[in-house]
Amino acid sequence: MIDLLVGPFRDNSFLAQALVAGVLVAVACAVVGTFVVLRGLAFIGDALAHGVLPGIAGALLLGWPGMVGAVVGAVAMIFGVQAVTKRSRLSSDTAIGLLFVGMLALGVVLVSRSRSFTGDLVGILFGDVLGITTADVWVQLVATVVVCAVTVVCARPFLLLSFDPEMADVAGFRASRYHNVMLVLIAVTVVVSFQTVGTLLVFGMLLAPAGTGALLARRVGSMIAWSAVIGVVSVYVGLLVSYHADIAGGAAIVLVAVAAFFVVLVAQSVRDRRPGRRVPAEARS
Amino acid sequence: MNGAPTGPDAPVLQASRLAVGYRDHAVVAGIDLDVTAGEQVALVGTNGSGKSTVLKTLVGLLEPVGGSLEVLGGRPGSTPTRVAYLGQFHATGFVLPLQVRDVVRMGRFADHGLLGRMGRADREAVDEALARMGIEDLAHRPLRDLSGGQQQRTFLAQVLARRAELLVLDEPTAGIDAAGRERYLTAVADERARGATVIVATHDIAEAALGSQVLLLAGRLVAVGQPTEVLTPDHLLETFGIALRRVGADLVSLEQPHAHDHDHDHGFGRDQADLGHSQDLGSMEFGAIELGGGPEAATPAPPGHLPRLPPPDDPDHDATSGPTSDRRD
Numbered sequence: 086m087i088d089l090l091v092g093p094f095r096d097n098s099f100l101a102q103a104l105v106a107g108v109l110v111a112v113a114c115a116v117v118g119t120f121v122v123l124r125g126l127a128f129i130g131d132a133l134a135h136g137v138l139p140g141i142a143g144a145l146l147l148g149w150p151g152m153v154g155a156v157v158g159a160v161a162m163i164f165g166v167q168a169v170t171k172r173s174r175l176s177s178d179t180a181i182g183l184l185f186v187g188m189l190a191l192g193v194v195l196v197s198r199s200r201s202f203t204g205d206l207v208g209i210l211f212g213d214v215l216g217i218t219t220a221d222v223w224v225q226l227v228a229t230v231v232v233c234a235v236t237v238v239c240a241r242p243f244l245l246l247s248f249d250p251e252m253a254d255v256a257g258f259r260a261s262r263y264h265n266v267m268l269v270l271i272a273v274t275v276v277v278s279f280q281t282v283g284t285l286l287v288f289g290m291l292l293a294p295a296g297t298g299a300l301l302a303r304r305v306g307s308m309i310a311w312s313a314v315i316g317v318v319s320v321y322v323g324l325l326v327s328y329h330a331d332i333a334g335g336a337a338i339v340l341v342a343v344a345a346f347f348v349v350l351v352a353q354s355v356r357d358r359r360p361g362r363r364v365p366a367e368a369r370s
Numbered sequence: 371m372n373g374a375p376t377g378p379d380a381p382v383l384q385a386s387r388l389a390v391g392y393r394d395h396a397v398v399a400g401i402d403l404d405v406t407a408g409e410q411v412a413l414v415g416t417n418g419s420g421k422s423t424v425l426k427t428l429v430g431l432l433e434p435v436g437g438s439l440e441v442l443g444g445r446p447g448s449t450p451t452r453v454a455y456l457g458q459f460h461a462t463g464f465v466l467p468l469q470v471r472d473v474v475r476m477g478r479f480a481d482h483g484l485l486g487r488m489g490r491a492d493r494e495a496v497d498e499a500l501a502r503m504g505i506e507d508l509a510h511r512p513l514r515d516l517s518g519g520q521q522q523r524t525f526l527a528q529v530l531a532r533r534a535e536l537l538v539l540d541e542p543t544a545g546i547d548a549a550g551r552e553r554y555l556t557a558v559a560d561e562r563a564r565g566a567t568v569i570v571a572t573h574d575i576a577e578a579a580l581g582s583q584v585l586l587l588a589g590r591l592v593a594v595g596q597p598t599e600v601l602t603p604d605h606l607l608e609t610f611g612i613a614l615r616r617v618g619a620d621l622v623s624l625e626q627p628h629a630h631d632h633d634h635d636h637g638f639g640r641d642q643a644d645l646g647h648s649q650d651l652g653s654m655e656f657g658a659i660e661l662g663g664g665p666e667a668a669t670p671a672p673p674g675h676l677p678r679l680p681p682p683d684d685p686d687h688d689a690t691s692g693p694t695s696d697r698r699d
Contacts, residue, residue, distance in 0.1 A: 123466055241479045247466060248476065251457045255429045256480035257450030302467045303512050 093328040099215055103281075104324055106217045107338060109225040110278045110290060111316030113232045117274045118295030119309045120236075120267055123247040127292055128178055129166065129268070132185035134275050134288040136162030138192030141209050141279065146198060151209075152224070155279055159272035162188060163265075212283030214324070214334035221280050228277040232270055239266055244305060282335040289339035290316060297346045300353060315345050382407050382442060382536055382567040383428065389436030390420065390427040396435050397423045400591050405569070405583070407535070408562050412578035412597075413571040415587030415609055421571035422458065422540050424587070428569060429455045429538050442536060450480050454532035456525055456539045470516070470524050471509040474499050477531035499531035502557050504549070518545040523553070530557055537561060539570040543577070555580070575601060 094101045121130045140158025141151045162184060169180035196209070236243065242258035246267070250260040271291070278287040294316035295308070302308035323338030330337075382405050389399035398420035405411055413421040426432045427439065430447015442449045454477065477499070478492045500506045503523040513521060522545050529537060537558075543551050555577070558568050570577070578584050584600040586592040588609045593600045 125465075238484055241476075241482075241484060245476060245479060248468070248473070249457060249459065251426075251431055251459075252455065252476075254431055255447070255450060255453060255455040257483075258479075299465055299467060304467055304469060304472060308467050 089329075090325065093325065097328075099217070100324060100328060102217050102219065102222060103214045103334060104321065106222050106225050106281045107214060107320035107324060108317050109222070109229045110274075110281045110287070111294065111320050112313050113225075113229040113274045114278065114287070114290040115294055115298070115312035115316045116232055116236050116309055117267075117270050118291040119298065119305065119312055120243055120247060121271060121291050122295040122299055123305070123308075124267070126267070126271070128185075129181050130271055130275075130291050131288050132166070132181045132188075133159055133162050133268075133272055134284045134291075135185055135192070136188040137272075137275060137279065137284055138209060139188050139195055140192075141284070142192050142195035146195060151280070152276060155276040156272075158188065158192075159276055163268050163272060208283070209279065210283045210285040211333060212279060212281050212286060212335040214281050214327075214338070217281060225277050225281070228273055232274060235266065235270060239263060243267065247305075282338060286335045286339040289342060290319075293339065293342035293346050294319065297342075297349050300346075300349050316342065319345060381405070381440075382409070383569070384440045385437065386439075387437035388427075388434055388439050390423045390432065391435045392423070392432065394435050397589065398587055398591055399436060401437070401585070401594070403583070403585070403594065405567055407565050407567055409583065410558065410562055410568045410570070410581035411583045411585065412581040413569070413585045413587060414573070414575065414578045414601075415585075415592075416611075419587040419589050419609075421587055424585070425455075425538050425540050425569065425571055429453055452535045454529045454534035454537045456529045456537075456542055458540050458544070466514065468513045469510050470505060470513055470527075471496065471500070473513055473524050474527045474531050477528040480532065495531045495533055499527040502530055502553065502560075503527040504553050519547050519550055522546045523550050526554055526557070530561070535566055537566055537568045537570075539568065541571055541573065543572070543574060575606075 094104055118130075121127060137155040137158035140154035140156070140161070142154070143157075144151050144154025165184045166177065166180050169175065169183065170177045173180070192209075242253055242260075242263040245253035245256060245258055246260055246263055250264070253260045253263065274291065275284065275287050278290065281287075282290055294312040297315050298308040298311035301311045319342035320338050323341045324334055326332065326341070327334040327337040383403060384405075385401050385403040387399075388401040388403070389396040390401070391397040391399075401424070403411070413424055415421050423432065427434055428441055428446055430441075430445070434446075439446055441447075442452050474496050475488075475492070478488055478495060482488055482492075497506070500509055503526050505520065505523050505527060508516065508520060508524070513524060516524065522542070526539075526542055529539065529542075543554055546554065558570075561568060568581075570581075572578055579597045579601060581597060583595065584597050585594045586600055586605050586609045592609050593602075593605045
């Protein structure tokens with residue numbers, strides 16, 4: 086049994102490396118994803134996850150590291166959304182949607198110039214968790230530490246922003262400034278995670294564990310903790326299933342995380358329907 | 371209290387020809403106002419009349435579009451540790467996992483910045499605020515499990531925990547019950563007694579009458595001054611587009627004869643002044659809004675009597691004995 090659960094990681098260094106990188110992705114995504122869920126930033130998270138595609142594709146065409154292109158793509162996305170929202174009467178979700186599809190299409194156009202079109206596109210969208218290098222792990226570690234440190238420093242304004250941005254402003258924490266800090270954290274997480282789980286699936290890691298945490302937690306701190314635990318367990322189980330069933334690692338990780346959300350959701354629904362179960366006040370009114 | 375102490379006559383707010391609005395479009399203009407420490411100023415008006423816009427300008431969320439404005443000796447928003455603000459909209463849905471105590475504790479953040487350590491004084495301020503709003507027993511309940519009224523009490527406790535010099539409150543009694551309203555009124559009186567200034571937007575004319583100044587707004591400034599000068603029949607008619615008169619012990623809207631549901635909105639709805647909370651009409655200085663012409667019309671309501679509107683066939687409803695108007699904002 087132990088061999089079944091631990092053996093693959095003990096006997097295959099590439100899998101152990103993938104586990105370490107995946108755990109770091111899970112922790113970064115738990116911290117950032119908590120505020121993505123609390124503030125309803127899922128759409129811009131999705132847009133950022135896909136907005137980096139043309140940057141990565143362009144960098145690959147030029148022979149540059151994909152991460153450099155991802156940074157350029159993320160920065161373009163953030164400034165683009167803000168510029169369109171500010172200079173038009175359109176709501177931010179329209180601006181995000183426009184840039185989202187525009188960047189995605191541009192990314193596909195750029196990738197289609199590549200001779201290995203399908204391989205590159207699949208690699209970018211779904212990552213290559215089993216092809217992680219030691220350098221990738223170090224970059225992921227630094228990014229995770231930075232994300233956690235910035236979140237600790239900005240915990241109060243982030244909490245106020247989630248509660249009421251106007252209150253954050255009046256309390257002396259400029260809401261727009263900390264909103265931008267939050268966007269940068271999302272971008273950093275997406276950029277450094279695309280190698281592990283891909284740009285498509287990093288969005289799943291941002292949302293699924295944090296969404297499950299929101300179902301289980303009664304305080305923001307415990308929501309982050311639940312999200313991290315669920316994320317890490319998802320990485321471990323996903324990689325294990327991937328190894329034994331010979332399926333894609335990144336997708337397996339995200340599938341486990343999403344499955345955990347629905348298991349908790351169904352369990353809570355069943356529990357709440359049991360006779361004598363207290364109904365929240367707002368549900369009564 | 372935070373920051374420099376304010377004396378009884380210290381200017382807290384000075385506005386001269388102030389215009390407020392959005393992107394150079396003035397919603398309300400020509401506001402002249404001087405407020406000193408310990409005063410309570412009420413903003414009364416219909417929805418969309420500019421009350422919230424004025425309050426947001428006072429706390430620095432909006433730039434004035436004209437005139438001058440000084441708050442606590444500086445530009446609005448320049449003294450965050452000395453101002454507490456209660457807006458109308460918060461994230462209270464099912465997602466935000468916060469306990470009541472966490473929400474009230476957030477009121478102490480401004481004093482400590484990003485990393486300042488919160489200590490015993492903060493815990494005491496939070497405990498005291500919870501007790502003043504009567505929600506100590508809810509301290510560890512998730513906010514999302516509370517009723518709307520309990521949530522509003524929580525938000526008020528958060529404002530009280532600030533221990534600010536200037537409290538700016540946007541419809542603070544929205545959704546709370548009579549007991550909660552009494553606690554709120556007591557808390558406001560206590561805040562004023564310690565020298566804090568309270569500026570409140572309200573639909574509750576009885577509460578407005580308790581203040582030292584009233585601004586009547588209707589997309590423009592209708593009147594400003596002491597309650598007895600401002601809450602007059604003509605001004606209320608101009609503001610709300612409804613005529614009021616007293617029939618026996620009741621305040622009656624002559625514009626809403628179809629209103630049947632006395633228990634819920636007294637026929638005024640959200641766009642009219644809320645007279646339904648006026649439990650102490652008899653003891654208030656209500657002379658300015660004792661409408662109607664006959665001697666019986668000036669009879670004050672007994673304490674605790676809730677004003678109500680008559681049904682359409684109410685024999686006491688004399689539509690000819692008071693002013694009427696078609697004007698509405």
